[in-house]
Amino acid sequence: MQKYSFLSLIKNAFSAHKGWEVAWKDPTPKKEYDVVIIGGGGHGLATAYYLAKEHKITNIAIIEKGWIGGGNVGRNTTIIRSNYMHDENGLFYEKGMELWRSMSQDLNFNIMFSPRGIINLAHSDAQMNAYTRRGNSMRLNGIDAVLLNREEVKKKVPVLDFSDNVRFPIFGALMQPSAGTARHDAVAWGYARQADSMGVDIIQHCEVTGFDISNGKIQGIKTSRGDIKTKKVGLCVAGSTSILAEMLNMTLPIETHLLQACVSEPIKPILDHVVTFGAGHFYCSQSDKGEMVMGGDLDGYNSYAQRGNLPTLQHVLTEGIAMFPFLSKLNMLRTWGGIMDMSMDGSPIIDKTHIAGLYLNCGWCYGGFKATPASGFTFAHTIAQDKVHELNAGFRLDRFSTGHLIDEKGLGTKTWIS
């Protein structure tokens, strides 16, 4: 594989940039693979990468219905954090933070990781208490957490509304300074390029149409480009998980919902951190291009449409304007939607299934992007060793029937309001 560097950039400049190799090939599917990963998004590509790198399994196919990076890895708001209270989540996402920090070097691809810190605003004394508790839990797990008072928030984010007559005054905030953002497309492309170079076949525009199962074991999959034999299949299809589950006669504790995001026109640098509203659901950061990147609530009803609906956008932006009054002056550049695999307790599932050789990775709710490296790392372990890694041991599929929920927010099973 051609190494990307300053030198290679100069060298290729002399040949008018016509000498670059393709970043990944476009192979025809083989008849058989050791492992087939369904879904060429961030999680699927990362899983293939770690299978090849950590477990030396390279006879892998990634089957993608559309094109790699065209789903949620290209539709999120690029936020990376590990500010969770429960051990299962905190330790898992903190492993992710470790992988994020070295990702540009590991992948030889600039993912533009920007640890600018996330600030969760608090709007009451009770919320400050809750954030103190969460911050303490984080620090016990080795995650950085700082409690900010009102004056400290004002210093860091002066554009917030600190006037006296706001409905939700700012009492303070919980900050994770090591959190941040990264360029999401680069994450997909970086993993794809490395996986491809280690021998992984990335097969795009290939739809899975069925599974070949006998004696409770996976034998292969059926696709729009022919049948493929394999003993191990990993599902990384996010919002499409329930569609594949139906082919497998499985009913899962997830529902598919629509989440929107949007960006404003680009403006000069004004916001140095990721900031979230504490009295509703709104988050905002400023991209390197200067656009304000914003997101919030689900559209609120089961949906497989990768496009949004205006009432929710209006609701979310009303919260945004309550926080940052200047947003009302900006033009909207672009809005879009993605479909989320909302689990019943808000935490993911990375586990084996009752079918031998079938592995499940789903339930990412709002937080799939930041989980990309940790999800790939632990899912690769689960597939290669046929047993869960200690970091995803809590993300069991059967935790709902056994009562071992990881309910970070304590909101119950109404996925559309969580």
Place this chain on the structure above:
Amino acid sequence: MLYIKCPHCGLRSQNEFAYGGDASVKRPELNKEISDQEWDEFVYLRKSPRGKHLELWHHVSGCRQWIKVLRDTSTHEIFNTYKSEEKVG
């Protein structure tokens, strides 16, 4: 914007409604021995189909009745609406 025809009030915008989830889920019967499996299915497991989905909506800023809506989850087309006690299909 979705427009939902409330069987009691007529066509109204989605802003007047709150979502209530899959209407095909049945609570286990009372006064019967109920297994963990049955509770699991009722509380947590959902088909979440792509296509026709029968769901509950609450006309919370209107007549405050719960209604059933048959809607396509990929096109958002609404085929029919029913009163909560009405049998569907």
